[in-house]
Amino acid sequence: MNLDQLLSAFPHLVGPLRILIVDDQPVNIRVLHGVFRGKFEVLMATNGEQAIAVCRSQRPDIVLLDVVMPDISGHEVCRQLKADPDTKDIPVIFVTSQAEDSEEALGFEIGAVDFISKPVNPVTVLARVRTHLALKLQNDLLRSMAMIDGLTAVANRRNFDNALTNSWRRCLRDGAPLSLVLLDLDCFKQFNDRYGHQAGDSCLVAVAKTLKLALRRPDDLVARYGGEEFACILPNTDAKGAANRGASMREQVKALEIEHADSQVGPFVSISVGLVTLVPHASTSAEMLLEAADQQLYRAKDTGRDRVCAIEL
Ligand SMILES: [Mg+2]
Structure with a gap:
């Protein structure tokens, strides 16, 4: 051109x-x-x-x-x-x-x-x-x-990996808390099966936009982590602040009122949220943070979905 x-x-x-x-x-x-x-x-x-x-x-x-x-x-x-x-x-x-x-x-x-x-x-x-x-x-x-997810226009996985490493280093240097959120759309396979992949894509776009609006601080990052999984990095955010943000993301996604008749927790599209907060230390790592957030996400799904599970390490 x-x-x-x-x-x-x-x-x-x-x-x-x-x-x-x-x-x-x-x-x-x-x-x-x-x-x-x-x-x-x-x-x-x-x-x-x-x-x-x-x-x-x-x-x-x-x-x-x-x-x-x-x-x-x-x-x-x-x-x-x-x-x-x-x-x-x-x-x-x-x-x-x-x-x-x-x-x-x-x-x-x-x-x-x-x-x-x-x-x-x-x-x-x-x-x-x-x-x-x-x-x-x-x-x-x-x-x-190269840094943006083509469908939802939030950060892609590569961008997320870089940002997590950078946030980890910065919080380690400053002795500041770092929070990480992993979240999943509940029963998304059933959503696609019932409403089709086009509707599934629109749903992902709407949720990504809502997550971005829920996280307004300039250093916060929303990324598409996998198919229907999103990750958010919240630097300089303690457990209380992260819990507030997690709760607000869950509420705001629900408030979209996207119909999901086949969801176990319907009638609207909802999310399960896993959240972890720690002050980085030389004996810990960004990988540990990810693993802990993943465990919390699993716990949120395992105990009934449409909820936030959090841990402070
Ligand atoms: Mg000259």
Whole structure:
């Protein structure tokens, strides 16, 4: 897809595109600014240090980087951007008057995506920037799709595994409690058998949305864990807070009043919830937390479903 097709297909994912122009000569910045004015949001920097600071604070979508500058060279700026996880995915195009092959080889080696030679040709520079912006947006989309469950749009299993490891480490470092929720839709096989898989999918979508609404703190994560199983990570949440959240998720799913005539605990779709809270310690692990939550979920199902079972380790 080209840039216009991408922008019209995914307007909700893309804010105004931002381009950073870096050059120590204001006259060069003025020329490039004229090319992009009215098409993109234009940011400017006149030295390397400023360029790196703008990249960290504003996260432009692309950088046009002068190679020869006093103090920090364009090459060094590029190296620093590529070494920082927060800025490494911003594409860098070098703008250079030294059109030597060896110069270009070095530029590609340190992570540039393209070269534009001075004096710049407005048509060429605009076309190249558009091409690289389209590639960058496609990469961003792929990366977010790889982390999201295609049906319910909550986090997928891979995303959950990473997030659990990260939350575990953070709570271990801070001595903070970490709670984990595993939950299952009650008698979901019977739901699919009676109402069909389309209705089953819609039900999963509605439940996922409700779980997300029930967990409003920015660090909480809802993930699709398996077929009809969801998992929620609640960092910095003690047993009492987690019990409240578990109860509220159970109530809010029930309040959807999705008919389930074949449920043992009907007449509406309900969930069984297993919950565990602990303060991570070096002698425990994220796997233990998962295992304990799974046991609580099993207990909730085994003692009649449509309930929350919790334990504090
Ligand atoms: Mg220069």
